[in-house]
Amino acid sequence: MATIKKQPQEGAVPEVVHRIRITLTSKNVKNLERVCADLIRGAKSQRRGMKVKGPIRLPTKVLKITTRKSPCGEGTNSWHRFEMRIHKRVIDLHSPSDLVRQI
Secondary structure (H helix, E strand, O other), rough: OOOOOOOOOOOOOOOOOOEEEEEEOOOOOOHHHHHHHHHHHHHHHOOOOEEEEEEEEEEEEEEEEEEEOOOOOOOOOOOEEEEEEEEEEEEEEEHHHHHHHOO
């Protein structure tokens, strides 16, 4: 079976396709997922040829701080344990840069 290759037309400017990686971080998972969905929806509605991969979920970082409850250091040894979770998502876009600016 033969394959036919299209020859580029003379004078036509070839469209350069960029690989763009967007990294999103947040403490709130709901907001992060909503922004990811909006980005992907906007990328897919702009043009059919735009390839979108993601959101890729990266491991959650847990930052922990342990402090004494007593301000003076006297009394029983009781502790506060605070924790902050940081969620991260990655979205890959394969498209010309001017289309990404429109999103």
